[in-house]
Amino acid sequence: MTQALIFDHVRTPRGRGKPDGALHEVTPIRLATTVLEAIRERSNLDTKKVDDVIFGIVSPVGEQGQVLPRIAAIAAGYDQAVAGVQVNRFCGSGLESTNMAAAKIMAGQADFVISGGVESMSRVPILSDGGAWASDPQVAHSSHFIPQGISADLIATRWGYDRERLDSFAVRSHQRAAQAWREHRFGKSVIPVLDHIGEILLAQDETIRPDCKLEDLAKLKPSFERMGIQSGFDAIAMRRYPDVDVIRHAHHAGNSSGIVDGACAMLLGTAAAGKAAGIKPRARIVSWAEVGSEPTIMLTAPALAAEKALARARMSSSDIDLWEINEAFAAVAIRFTEAMNIDPDCVNVNGGSIAMGHPLGATGAIILGTVLDELERTGRSTALVTLCVGAGMGVATVIERI
Numbered sequence: 001m002t003q004a005l006i007f008d009h010v011r012t013p014r015g016r017g018k019p020d021g022a023l024h025e026v027t028p029i030r031l032a033t034t035v036l037e038a039i040r041e042r043s044n045l046d047t048k049k050v051d052d053v054i055f056g057i058v059s060p061v062g063e064q065g066q067v068l069p070r071i072a073a074i075a076a077g078y079d080q081a082v083a084g085v086q087v088n089r090f091c092g093s094g095l096e097s098t099n100m101a102a103a104k105i106m107a108g109q110a111d112f113v114i115s116g117g118v119e120s121m122s123r124v125p126i127l128s129d130g131g132a133w134a135s136d137p138q139v140a141h142s143s144h145f146i147p148q149g150i151s152a153d154l155i156a157t158r159w160g161y162d163r164e165r166l167d168s169f170a171v172r173s174h175q176r177a178a179q180a181w182r183e184h185r186f187g188k189s190v191i192p193v194l195d196h197i198g199e200i201l202l203a204q205d206e207t208i209r210p211d212c213k214l215e216d217l218a219k220l221k222p223s224f225e226r227m228g229i230q231s232g233f234d235a236i237a238m239r240r241y242p243d244v245d246v247i248r249h250a251h252h253a254g255n256s257s258g259i260v261d262g263a264c265a266m267l268l269g270t271a272a273a274g275k276a277a278g279i280k281p282r283a284r285i286v287s288w289a290e291v292g293s294e295p296t297i298m299l300t301a302p303a304l305a306a307e308k309a310l311a312r313a314r315m316s317s318s319d320i321d322l323w324e325i326n327e328a329f330a331a332v333a334i335r336f337t338e339a340m341n342i343d344p345d346c347v348n349v350n351g352g353s354i355a356m357g358h359p360l361g362a363t364g365a366i367i368l369g370t371v372l373d374e375l376e377r378t379g380r381s382t383a384l385v386t387l388c389v390g391a392g393m394g395v396a397t398v399i400e401r402i
Helices: 028-043 068-075 093-106 137-142 148-158 163-180 223-228 233-240 271-277 303-314 330-340 363-380
Strands: 003-010 051-054 082-086 112-120 200-202 258-268 283-293 322-325 382-389 391-400
Touching: 003 028, 003 271, 003 363, 028 068, 028 112, 028 258, 051 068, 051 093, 051 271, 051 382, 068 082, 068 093, 082 093, 082 137, 093 112, 093 382, 093 391, 112 363, 148 223, 148 233, 148 330, 163 330, 258 271, 258 363, 283 303, 303 330, 303 382, 303 391, 322 330, 322 363, 363 382, 363 391
Parallel strands: 051 082, 051 112, 322 382
Antiparallel strands: 003 258, 003 283, 112 258, 283 391, 382 391
16 A cells, blocks of 8 residues: 655644734634645645645634635645645544545545644634534433533543642643743744734744743632533533542643644655655654544543554554643543553653644644654654544544654
């Protein structure tokens, strides 16, 4: 079977996803155009050779709707023959776009595909596209629907993660991200976002707090306690998990992923296509997997997806040098590390979404690029990237540096 190779990747900095954020004035299509232009220019890519642009977009409505990847390719000056499609697997969309690109290449149905994603959460708020699960009372009741924040607190309760442990994880995320920026670890792949006259709007992730301390986080009130108690979601969770007699609400804005704007693009292709274009591959896609799990607790599937991807690659966790787990909530990342029985020092070594934010449709491809850069920086070989996904799903990808 044809190998799917990664040739390059870029991303924007992540801007605070509020009206006062640095990227709020930038439309989603401009964010997408920025990364598509950069991936073309860095590789001197003849875009006639690109078969498709696959972008993750979790709220594909309004400014982010109408098959934005195709329109962004046109706006970026790509050849008109380049197709485009948007995909939505909730938080796993960016990684799913890369897995779909790899599948096309490995099946012999594409030579070059650009994957990635975009989400402007300050302009198109989360849940703008509504929802089939929560909006139908009969479906919600029969499947024990609860919001993700309650699920995260359920995980923390069931596995005994107290507030201090969650907050300590968050502090470490900020510290690692700040160190990574100080040491220019992201400089290879992060491209600044410019305004209409070419002035820099943002050149560095906006939400990192290098001075984040436990005592600061301790002042924050739990975000989901009122929702859990007054809206009855705690009771629903406990009916599904009768071993839990009370849910201890410990997640808040400081130990959960940040709402941000951002975009990324990754160039994948065959060895023959790369050779003809004069560009060298940096890594190969070894395997990937998607999986469903119990939908109420919802956020424990990354370990299942990782195990499935490793089995497909005929590998074990000991074969992986670096791990990236999306920090949707602190409890999710902690649980994944424990379930996989892996060293925390090999997980999210440059920080994660708690510090830098989670631009939903783009995050999966962003963290895949982040770990590829780190493999190259440290001379290591293999990495596994995974994300929890709404409705009790998980997605994971294994790569090997070339």
